[in-house]
Amino acid sequence: MAGVSIQNVEKAFGGVRVIHGIDIEIADGAFVVLVGPSGCGKSTLLRIIAGLEDVTSGAIMIGDTEVNDMAPKDRDIAMVFQNYGLYPHMTVAQNMGFALKLAGVNKAEIAKRVGNAADILNLDALLDRFPRQLSGGQRQRVAMGRAIVRNPQVFLFDEPLSNLDAKLRVQMRAEIKQLHQRLKVTTVYVTHDQIEAMTMADVIVVMHDGVVKQAGSPLDLYDTPANLFVAGFIGSPAMNFMDATVTSGALVFADGQHLPAPEGAALTDGQVVRVGIRPEDLVVADAGLSTRVRIVEPTGAEIHVGAQLGDTPVTVVLRERHDLHPDQTLTVAPLAGRLHLFDPKTEARLN
Amino acid sequence: MISARMKKHGAIWIVHALLGLWLVFSLLPPVMLVAASLNRTALFRSPLDLLMFRDFTLENFSQAFTRGDFWFFFTNSVIISASAVVITLIVCVPLAYGLTKISGRAREAVSFGVLAMRFIPYVVLALPLFLIFVNLGLSGSRVGLLLAHLSIHIPFATWMLVGFFDTVPHELEEAGIVDGCSPWNLFWNVTLPVVRSGVVALAILVFIISWNEYLFALFLAGNDAQPLTVGITRFLGGAEAGAEYGIIAAYAVLVIAPVILFALTANRFIVSGMTAGAVKG
């Protein structure tokens, strides 16, 4: 096993730069999720690690070896593709053993290793089937089996669950996670689904337009997003943002309501800040911000309230049951220490 | 919508009647051909009359074999058609695969160039080819005729194959690359098997086109390279006897038998889609 080090990697297709200098250190055995909106360069970065694309500049290290000029097969990686990429004319067993066969491993050994992987993934009964005879989830498992069999240093996943229905996705998510806990192979996993990222990752790397916006543990990113992009991207429903002006230790919103400014932020009077509050960090209170309820969405476990603070839409997630109606006034207050302040210009975190 | 209407009994009945009519209509010529080949005389007789086999005979077939030099023409047809298939595949499969690997303008230019060859009517090609072959000493040889066939097959087959290869998803080859395939492995063990049924169907199509070809054969085959399609014309009206329809019919049955066999095989291959469910969920 080995870690992966991405050092100042840039990538351009023709004249178009899509990755602008990315540095990521991936520890040996870590489960790292690359997440970001469509087109931000996640797949490109993963394919660079795999060797399916070359870098324009920078270096990729796997373990202690620079692999920039190495063919994919020599990098000791295995990749699971979004559309599985199973060979349609081979059985499940042949699909899983193909890489070993190419590497010249003898038949008995191939059968043994395919058998082991099939055991782990519950594929024993399916070994003689062709991919077209499998369900989506089973195909996904075969694709994973194909990766496991090779016992690689690094697993690469490119949105492996996006073709599955919601329920199966949750189940496979857990299976992949368990697989990682069992095999402890360094894994780089690409998704644009932030829930997938939060639930699976040891480390999340949030990307946007070809740069890393923030890297850290899921809870780090959730608790202290480093910038507006990460704050808005991580968390569901998304964080509420409101502009406020700092006036003698208070944050004054456009409609005149105010909150005490949090400790530990270097703020100057008259400064405009963007205040971020997560919907689940707002609670019903006697004093605080009074909002007008627009829409009430009970989900069973919680109530999602779409409200308005002045002209700004605000989402509130309440765990207790309240009898709420549109157009009524709802007074909410943020939990202590849960305010996020950002500079609207630089988008950087202030507290 | 259609299926809802089909459920009505009357509609089904009409559809079946129409299909039956169509079947009779399309089967009549070949049935008559077979019937004519098995009667001593065929001229001026109605299909019904022919089907009664009142003067049943196998004589026409033996005449076709002996007087018609069947095996001579048959050998030419087989050699030319089979070589056409083999050479077309050897040339076009790599050519088409290569074309799908290059991108943008170069690909379009080559593809168009290849396809443009198809715009030319054969009959226009035949005369210049004849003149060229005379100069090269190829006229009247199987090689010459084969080359003429290839001038038709190669553009056609390349165009078809590019279409087949284009259906193979990138991910499949990328999976192959990651699994450790050399470029040759990738082509031979990953991509080609996926388009295999298409390639087989194409091979059969090429064979049938060559087998049925008449125009080039007429211009270019001379005496030694004539295929069956030319051979059959021997019985078209000798000076003394007039056309011998029974023998022509027997001959024709012998000519189309392999084609029908192949068409049935091709159908099976065309229908079986290998890629179904391979890559997507």
Ligand SMILES: Nc1ncnc2c1ncn2[C@@H]1O[C@H](COP(=O)(O)OP(=O)(O)OP(=O)(O)O)[C@@H](O)[C@H]1O
């Ligand atoms: N082969 C290519 N040639 C030119 N541009 C490309 C190529 N591959 C990707 N790009 C561009 O690079 C950018 C990043 O693409 P990439 O596929 O990495 O995005 P992504 O983050 O994986 O998005 P998604 O979530 O939609 O898969 C996109 O703007 C895309 O158009």
Ligand SMILES: [Mg+2]
């Ligand atoms: Mg992608």
